Amino acid sequence: MPADVRLPHPFDPLSKEEIEAAIAIIKKAHGDNLLFNVISLQEPRKAQMTAWLENPASALRPVRVADVVVICPDGKVCDGLVDLQKGTITSWEELDGLQPIITVEELQMAEHVVRKDPRVIEQCKISGIAEEDMDKVYCDPWTIGYDERWGNKTRLQQALMYYRPDVDDCQYQYPLDFCPIFDPIRKEIIHIDIPKVRRPLSKVPAINYHPAGVQKQGGFRSDLKPINITQPEGVSFKMTGREIEWQNWKFHIGFNYREGIVFNNITFNDKGTERPIFYRLSLVEMVVPYGNPEHPHQRKHALDIGEYGAGYMTNSLSLGCDCKGAIFYLDAEFPTRAGGIRTIKNAICIHEEDNGILFKHSDFRDDSVIVTRARKLIIQQIFTAANYEYAIQWIFHQDGTIQPDIKLTGILNTYSMNPDEDTNGWGTQVYPGVNAHNHQHLFCLRIDANVDGPKNTIFAIDAVQAEAPVGSPGNYYGNAFYAQRTKLATVGQAKTEYSSATMRTWDICNTNKLHPYSGKPSSYKLVSREIPGLMPKPGSLVWKRAGFARHAVHVTKYRDDELWPAGRHVPQTSGEQEVGLLKWSADESESIDNEDVVLWHTFGLTHFPAPEDFPVMPAEPITLLLRPRHFFSNNPVMDVPPSYCITPSQVAAKAQGVGPAFDKNSAYAKPEKTCGSCHGENGTNGTTDGAH
Numbered sequence: 001m002p003a004d005v006r007l008p009h010p011f012d013p014l015s016k017e018e019i020e021a022a023i024a025i026i027k028k029a030h031g032d033n034l035l036f037n038v039i040s041l042q043e044p045r046k047a048q049m050t051a052w053l054e055n056p057a058s059a060l061r062p063v064r065v066a067d068v069v070v071i072c073p074d075g076k077v078c079d080g081l082v083d084l085q086k087g088t089i090t091s092w093e094e095l096d097g098l099q100p101i102i103t104v105e106e107l108q109m110a111e112h113v114v115r116k117d118p119r120v121i122e123q124c125k126i127s128g129i130a131e132e133d134m135d136k137v138y139c140d141p142w143t144i145g146y147d148e149r150w151g152n153k154t155r156l157q158q159a160l161m162y163y164r165p166d167v168d169d170c171q172y173q174y175p176l177d178f179c180p181i182f183d184p185i186r187k188e189i190i191h192i193d194i195p196k197v198r199r200p201l202s203k204v205p206a207i208n209y210h211p212a213g214v215q216k217q218g219g220f221r222s223d224l225k226p227i228n229i230t231q232p233e234g235v236s237f238k239m240t241g242r243e244i245e246w247q248n249w250k251f252h253i254g255f256n257y258r259e260g261i262v263f264n265n266i267t268f269n270d271k272g273t274e275r276p277i278f279y280r281l282s283l284v285e286m287v288v289p290y291g292n293p294e295h296p297h298q299r300k301h302a303l304d305i306g307e308y309g310a311g312y313m314t315n316s317l318s319l320g321c322d323c324k325g326a327i328f329y330l331d332a333e334f335p336t337r338a339g340g341i342r343t344i345k346n347a348i349c350i351h352e353e354d355n356g357i358l359f360k361h362s363d364f365r366d367d368s369v370i371v372t373r374a375r376k377l378i379i380q381q382i383f384t385a386a387n388y389e390y391a392i393q394w395i396f397h398q399d400g401t402i403q404p405d406i407k408l409t410g411i412l413n414t415y416s417m418n419p420d421e422d423t424n425g426w427g428t429q430v431y432p433g434v435n436a437h438n439h440q441h442l443f444c445l446r447i448d449a450n451v452d453g454p455k456n457t458i459f460a461i462d463a464v465q466a467e468a469p470v471g472s473p474g475n476y477y478g479n480a481f482y483a484q485r486t487k488l489a490t491v492g493q494a495k496t497e498y499s500s501a502t503m504r505t506w507d508i509c510n511t512n513k514l515h516p517y518s519g520k521p522s523s524y525k526l527v528s529r530e531i532p533g534l535m536p537k538p539g540s541l542v543w544k545r546a547g548f549a550r551h552a553v554h555v556t557k558y559r560d561d562e563l564w565p566a567g568r569h570v571p572q573t574s575g576e577q578e579v580g581l582l583k584w585s586a587d588e589s590e591s592i593d594n595e596d597v598v599l600w601h602t603f604g605l606t607h608f609p610a611p612e613d614f615p616v617m618p619a620e621p622i623t624l625l626l627r628p629r630h631f632f633s634n635n636p637v638m639d640v641p642p643s644y645c646i647t648p649s650q651v652a653a654k655a656q657g658v659g660p661a662f663d664k665n666s667a668y669a670k671p672e673k674t675c676g677s678c679h680g681e682n683g684t685n686g687t688t689d690g691a692h
């Protein structure tokens with residue numbers, strides 16, 4: 001091999017060439033007319049990968065393996081593995097009663113069929129739409145979720161129907177009241193769900209968020225001055241292939257059709273020692289259950305990551321819009337159904353941002369002060385799940401914190417309502433004739449822990465009052481409180497909920513490594529406060545299908561291929577068989593004490609829509625933190641150069657007329673002479689002598 005050809009890192013997503021090679025091998029063995037659903041990296045087995053990471057020069061390099069899902073012309077589904085080194089299929093299995101992920105191409109098929117179907121045309125007429133206007137009828141095809149009338153042998157979609165009087169109109173303001181069921185293999189409508197109470201098409205004038213729509217409502221505001229972000233000396237991170245190094249962090253950035261961004265081998269260089277923190281980190285599932293009990297709205301509960309794929313639905317990001325500043329992009333490569341390649345340019349963006357104050361202290365006696373500014377590294381993808389947009393930012397902080405930060409925007413899913421109709425509390429009229437149903441957005445974060453090594457233990461930490469009563473010798477004044485640490489020693493004990501009353505957090509600890517001062521184990525703390533319980537009741541369809549959402553935290557012992565908590569093939573699961581996390585956590589007596597563990601965390605929000613969310617939602621953030629605790633000797637960011645520092649002795653010297661003149665007001669107030677401009681804003685100047 002020529003020296004300049006870089007071997008893929010074993011965590012790298014399959015390249016275009018590797019996907020093409022897998023397709024050629026499969027076609028040769030199984031024929032030309034297969035539909036390619038998934039061709040994705042089967043991640044290396046952990047034991048082998050760990051050995052290679054420890055010793056890449058001499059350990060066996062993990063082989064590149066393609067994980068394959070195909071749909072045969074008759075609708076049969078096969079799972080396979082292709083060894084890309086040997087060029088052979090190493091496993092091939094025909095599945096029964098399992099439906100694989102829906103691809104974007106499949107989503108685009110339903111609308112054409114819907115518009116031509118005579119029964120749909122008839123329903124449109126009943127709604128008040130003339131046959132010649134069928135080109136203004138649209139549908140968002142969702143997987144059927146699960147419907148007991150058809151089960152899971154046939155691949156089915158439910159077409160949520162809308163009307164767009166003008167092609168530029170936001171369609172979600174004109175929902176239609178019926179729901180065709182579409183078979184994407186036979187390419188036909190097999191049924192239409194029609195409600196007992198009919199809701200004709202709304203005739204209310206359109207409200208739109210595009211420039212012409214805004215113009216109609218008074219036009220754009222004109223008082224905004226430009227904000228430009230410049231990094232004249234370039235960025236402070238370094239990419240080697242898909243491995244990034246930034247401010248002591250080092251990790252690999254992967255991407256797949258399903259989870260989108262996947263981080264592997266996250267380490268932090270602590271004064272020369274590269275310390276492992278997480279082996280793998282990603283968002284592995286989500287569920288958006290809607291709360292209207294009338295048939296067929298119970299089917300509206302999207303498991304967007306397992307049913308549609310955060311990778312497959314990823315946007316191509318653009319500079320100055322999705323991200324501002326000096327941006328590094330990574331593309332994504334997927335197969336098409338026919339066996340070609342679909343490239344998403346700029347699927348991931350990587351950049352730095354100023355992040356306010358990292359730390360500050362001033363002494364009230366003499367105004368001596370140190371103030372150090374922070375910056376953050378953002379690794380972002382944005383995906384569109386039909387109506388909703390999810391902007392997923394993975395934020396890395398200089399102090400060792402990782403902050404997954406999700407912004408929800410896009411458009412509410414809507415249903416029609418008559419002018420005099422009561423929503424019964426299951427939704428809100430956000431615009432005349434538009435009922436936006438109550439719903440939740442629950443995400444599942446998978447943390448494959450590696451805090452100072454693979455053997456970790458999880459503790460729940462609760463702030464509690466001392467048991468001793470007021471007036472007793474141990475708590476005479478009644479003010480005592482402490483952090484109660486509860487070891488979650490088994491899979492059963494680890495099924496835990498959030499408590500805001502006790503500010504519950506979960507510590508991922510290495511109990512084999514105690515901090516020299518605190519005596520506590522080296523740990524990473526999960527600080528997450530937006531954790532609503534699953535609203536669908538125990539025993540409900542959603543509760544069964546989205547078992548991961550039953551608890552805020554599950555912990556399992558690591559096993560290869562236990563990645564996706566709602567199962568490998570999610571569309572049309574009934575929830576009757578325990579798959580995914582339910583299966584992996586079924587043995588509640590299994591020990592997870594000082595083991596290689598995976599923590600599964602479900603968080604999110606319950607959304608009661610309001611008119612401010614319409615016709616497009618201002619982004620709503622959800623965030624959580626993974627913070628080092630008892631991990632570093634002390635504050636790990638004292639070596640970040642301050643933006644400004646004057647010590648008490650420097651203040652005193654100045655007061656006695658010794659040393660340079662110092663005019664705090666001018667330093668802070670005059671734009672041409674800010675403290676940043678004379679103290680090395682770019683971090684090049686370090687501590688200063690107050691020489692203003």
Ligand code: ABN
Nearest residue numbers: 141142302308385386
């Ligand atoms: N939110 C459900 C969904 C996602 C993508 C495409 C269609 C529907």
Ligand code: CU
Nearest residue numbers: 439440441607
């Ligand atoms: Cu919402």
